[in-house]
Amino acid sequence: MYSALTSRKSVKLSKTFIRGQRLSLPFVRGTDRKALYWISKGVPIVECDMVDMAELPKFQNSLDFAPEDISEFKVLDVKNVRKRLKQSFSLDGFIGVAIQSELEIKALEKNPTFHAMARHMLESLIRTCNMAPIYNQMAKERSLPSTLELSTKMFKHHLHALTGCRRIDKLAAPLQAKGIPIIHQDVPYISPFAPGFEPFNALPHKMTP
Numbered sequence: 131m132y133s134a135l136t137s138r139k140s141v142k143l144s145k146t147f148i149r150g151q152r153l154s155l156p157f158v159r160g161t162d163r164k165a166l167y168w169i170s171k172g173v174p175i176v177e178c179d180m181v182d183m184a185e186l187p188k189f190q191n192s193l194d195f196a197p198e199d200i201s202e203f204k205v206l207d208v209k210n211v212r213k214r215l216k217q218s219f220s221l222d223g224f225i226g227v228a229i230q231s232e233l234e235i236k237a238l239e240k241n242p243t244f245h246a247m248a249r250h251m252l253e254s255l256i257r258t259c260n261m262a263p264i265y266n267q268m269a270k271e272r273s274l275p276s277t278l279e280l281s282t283k284m285f286k287h288h289l290h291a292l293t294g295c296r297r298i299d300k301l302a303a304p305l306q307a308k309g310i311p312i313i314h315q316d317v318p319y320i321s322p323f324a325p326g327f328e329p330f331n332a333l334p335h336k337m338t339p
Contacts, residue, residue, distance in 0.1 A: 132312050135191055136305055140312055143301040147316070164280050168269060175265040175277050178324035179284070185318040189303050192309045198243040200307040206238075212289050215255075215266055219285065224259035227285060228322070232258045243306050246313040247295040253311045253320035255288040260322050260329070286309045286322050 132140035150253050165176035211234055218226035224240065231252045238245045238252075262281035302313045 131173065132305075135310055136308075140305055140310070143298065143305070143312065145218070147298055148311075152205060158210065161280070161284065167237060168265070168274060168277055168280075171274055173265050173268045173272065173274065173277065175261075175280060175323075176284070178327070179254070179261060179292070181318045181320050183318055187315050188313055190315060192245070193306070193311045193314065195242065197307050197309045198241055200304055202241050203244045203303040203307065204241075205300055206245060206292070208292045208296050213250060215289060222261040224281065224285070228246075228256045228259040231259070244303050245299050246302065246306070247298040247317065248315040250313075250320070251288060251291055251295045253322075255285070256322050257320050257324065258284050258288065261324060261327065264327055280312060 132144060162178055168175050169177055197272075214234070215227055215230055216284055218230035222229070233285050236248050258281065262278065262285075264283065265277040269275065300312065305312050306314070
């Protein structure tokens with residue numbers, strides 16, 4: 131559909147997007163295997179970090195707002211974003227990363243036409259980090275081993291994935307500047323917490339393993 135809308139100019143982006151998903155499969159398999167131990171005992175780690183793709187919006191041919199000119203697009207400074215997120219983790223653990231990720235998203239929202247993939251990854255990181263202490267508390271209540279090591283690996287995977295997000299957003303920008311909602315409507319919105327879970331405000335912020 132995008133190929134038809136863009137006279138095939140979107141094909142390279144679509145192939146890059148799909149290739150990135152394929153390359154993530156080894157990590158996905160390993161993460162699933164580790165998570166199954168806790169999931170089988172009632173701790174839905176990983177399971178509740180995900181959003182059903184059925185929640186994607188209905189396909190549209192154009193953005194529902196006036197796109198910005200391509201001159202407004204600036205490639206994401208992944209190195210500094212990672213640096214800030216790592217510093218937040220060192221200082222305040224998962225909760226610190228969630229707060230910093232919200233700030234990173236607010237910065238990107240200054241140019242809503244662009245950076246849809248990076249925003250999606252940061253939304254995912256916010257949920258992963260918000261849910262991490264909840265899963266760990268659930269594990270403690272069941273006298274199970276800590277879940278924090280697995281949550282930390284997921285945090286690091288998000289940091290690594292930002293490089294791919296930058297590449298996708300760079301390819302998408304010229305099309306988005308013409309009003310094509312590619313990527314915008316190909317990834318679902320990820321809320322800060324999984325449905326049915328409330329913030330554990332009483333938990334200490336320092337939740338690193």
